[in-house]
Amino acid sequence: MSATRVFAARLVGCAVFDPVGDRVGRVRDVLVVYRRNDSPRVVGFVVEVPGRRRIFLSIGRVTSIGSGQIITTGLINLRRFEQRGGEVRIIAEMLGRVVTFTDGSGQATIEDVAIEQNPRGEWEVRELFLRRPKVGASPFAKGHTVFAAWADVAEQSRKGESQSASQLLATFEDLLPADLANALLDLPEARMLEVAEELSDERLADVLEEMPESEQVDILAHLEDDRAADVLDQMQPDDAADLIAQLSEERGEALLDLMQPEEAEDVRMLLAYAPDTAGGLMTTEPVIVSSDTTVAEALALIRRQDLAPALGAAVCVTLPPYEPPTGRLLGMVHFQQMLRYPPMERLGTLIDQKLDPVRADTSAAEVSRILASYDLVSVPVVDENHRLVGVVTIDDVLDYLLPDDWRSHDEDEPAKLLRADTSPLDIITTGKKPGRRNTNGEHLAPTSH
Structure with a gap:
């Protein structure tokens, strides 16, 4: 049975299974993205597969979380995990951070993070397990622990520290894909490409589907082939086919070869019409x-x-x-x-x-x-x-x-x-x-x- 609330630290080491019960790997971290005026949203997990290689498992590919295991749809991208701009690892980056209570009652350190499924079906950070500073001179003394909602604390930033990619992208988090596409089109080209590079694969795919094809091509041209293929995998097949049709035959074929076979097969079929x-x-x-x-x-x-x-x-x-x-x-x-x-x-x-x-x-x-x-x-x-x-x-x-x-x-x-x-x-x-090109590469x- 799938849980609706679970602590991130307890997920570490949990086995990941496909629908038929074969083990895929083990969870090593939980990835979130920050949002403006809302708690961070879970986008997926870092999973270690045989060979000690780490991959990204999208939360959209997860059908069940609970009972010490995670069940997937079976469709998993086995490319090596690379952290994208705006993504924050709960275990590696959030735990140990110092936060300040918004009611002025002092500071505390994050020791665990509870993620919970909201009524819309999204997983998000809802509660923090915190430890306050110790009181007294005894070396064995420990500060007491408390629970706090995300909205009740604020993360500390160092003096002079520039705005992080996470905070920058949080300003766009509430925008619908079409509105975000318009916001990016209003930016200078260099800045547009920089921000697009920092978006998650799924978010960038949604945005590209709302952009004119010339800008789609410009953005894709600035992505490495592996990243571009990941983004195309997330797009609707017809939109991906339209975009690939605008690329050179060599790059289009290279990206199709890097895409997930099922997705590439759909795109190749559409390119024939x-x-x-x-x-x-x-x-x-x-x-x-x-x-x-x-x-x-x-x-x-x-x-x-x-x-x-x-x-x-x-x-x-x-x-x-x-x-x-x-x-x-x-x-x-x-x-x-x-x-x-x-x-x-x-x-x-x-x-x-x-x-x-x-x-x-x-x-x-x-x-x-x-x-x-x-x-x-x-x-x-x-x-x-x-x-x-x-x-x-x-x-x-x-x-x-x-x-x-x-x-x-x-x-x-x-x-x-x-x-x-x-x-x-x-x-x-x-x-x-x-x-478009047909299956022989002819326009x-x-x-x-």
């Missing part, structure tokens, strides 16, 4: 279930915090296998439809019989018309054998339809984006996406409508 087709717009990570899946099980799947809202609006029902390309697509079941039936109802009885999938070579214009005509937020994409290969969501289409420079327009002047009398077809043909120019 022209950008103005359903295959070029789709994402390869929809929620896929069998017809025997119950409403309760499906609702649990779309409740995942890391799932985009558009992907959570419906689930795809297929025959096995359940990874794209799947077995034959049976249909989709919409979120609202699930809410109307009891928890144990099977999804096979709730499939939307009126919604037809599109082929991977269907034009972006046709996909847009289908989404608009039937008030959909997503449509499934199949190959010639009616196997599910992905879904096109409304945000994929909007990103395609809007002009390339839409992010740079003044939010107070929306009329500059589109005229009121602009026809849907004109909007569609204004969308510009750079050509694919966008086709005309």
